[in-house]
Amino acid sequence: MIGIELVKQLRRNGYWAVLGSLAAIAAVVTVIIATTSAATPERLGNYGSVIPNSSGFTMAAIALNALLLFLIPLSVAIFAGESVAGEASWGSLRYILARPTSRNRVLASKVAVAGILSLAAVLIVSVAGLLFGVAAFGWHPLSVIDLQHASPFSSGVTTLSPFAALGRIVFATAIVAGVMVSTFSFAILCSVLTDRPFAAVAGGVLLTFVSRALDNVPGLHALGPWLPITDKGSGLWTEVLFQPTDLGGLPHLAIVQVVYAITFLGAAGLYFNRKDILS
């Protein structure tokens, strides 16, 4: 069932276009930085700073940082929003349900495939950044400046050996993927609620915007830790690259994402099981 779904989705051009443009943008950013301003420091998240030509690993982090705000959430919303509503808009959803499998299983396999593709979207950004970065700047130790802890007494520089840097980039990518869980779940819920993929994708994107807007209203700071996407949560992955690593916010972030996932996916499951499917 999951295999069928995956093959079906991978045959569609839209998915390759999304993944391809993510990799292409990582490539273009690397080429431009390598040719014009390889020694200019780049910011990572709220406090990090790296010099691109010091190591190829910087490009993986710069690519993640540049695409995290819009393009990765948009890709996740596209994969999740298309999953059920895409089928409904083709009018083939009712034929799928005619197969002798439960609706839960159909939905679960669709969610699993959308999840794999969303994970691929996050992965491709850091993998492409890493490949192009190493090709341009080489396999060297990664130095990251922690501007929050830089002071006259400490330079705030963390230097990681290539393999340690690789491990930490993998960990950082996993945290970025984790932050996308709430967006993903909400787009799945929207996808079940509507027959129009556009509305479902827009719903997922809207969640990130509303959440970020609320996060930035000065009087609503108490709300911050409970919102699905915040500046703080989105910037947490840069902590992985710092020494000492302050991952105190990670358990809370994980719990919030899991609670949103259970709520939205649970609602999607309930609705999909009871829905009168006409398309």
Place this chain on the structure above:
Amino acid sequence: MITIEWYKQFRRPLTYATLSIVAAFSVILTVALVATGSGQTEFVGDLPLLIVPRTSGFSVPIIALSSTMKFFLPLAVSLFAGQSVAGDAAWGSLRYAMARPMSRSRILWSKATVAAGLSLLAVAISVLAALVIGGLAFGWHPLSVIDGSTSTPGHPQVDVVRVGALLGHLGIAALYVGAGMASIFAVAFFLSTTTRRPLVAVAGGVAVTIVSRIFNADYLPGVQVMNRFMPNNDIDLWQHLLTRSASLSGIPHFLVLQAAYVVVFMGLAQLWFTRKDILD
């Protein structure tokens, strides 16, 4: 022809919904400001420029335009431009429009005119709604602006901008942002002639905005060489109108850039649409 198209678009719920959401943004912004802290200073964009929302209703259109020009307004413009031709194709009514005794160019340009009119209307509504609601909430008073670039610690440089000057600045700002939407409009409109799925054309306009945001040297200094050619990056230059040392030198370049995007993509739309085999 333009009139017919205008009436057709105006009967669509999508048009109303988009324009109302643009207006509603100003209402939500004002309510949020009143509820949370209109006495706190707010930065205008990325400039060292501070205003206190409560002192004058004119702060609301400034904040509203600053926060909508980089995503919400481009999205609204992409919707109007992306829907215009592909929307008809999706309904299957494009070929009937072609059956009317009129050249394809004329049909295309009347659709473009109406979509452009709606796009400008969205920009105007964004400013006007904020001006009215902000004024109702905080009054139409002269606005005090703290210019951080000429201030020293302990001696803030406060400029009081009169109401007439504020109206002038806002008018120029609205025109500038309206002109800055032209590139996104042209891309979405061109895509609208190439597809029968409005979603693709709308997404194309949004994608251009997002790519522009990624290749923005304010956030990614390494891409400085691309910055000047990105369609939406210099859209914030109008904010300099409020500073003492107004640096408006980038404005002509930005307007020329917009014109270049319009010529290229509207030209492509014309070429494509007049030669296309229309089946929908």
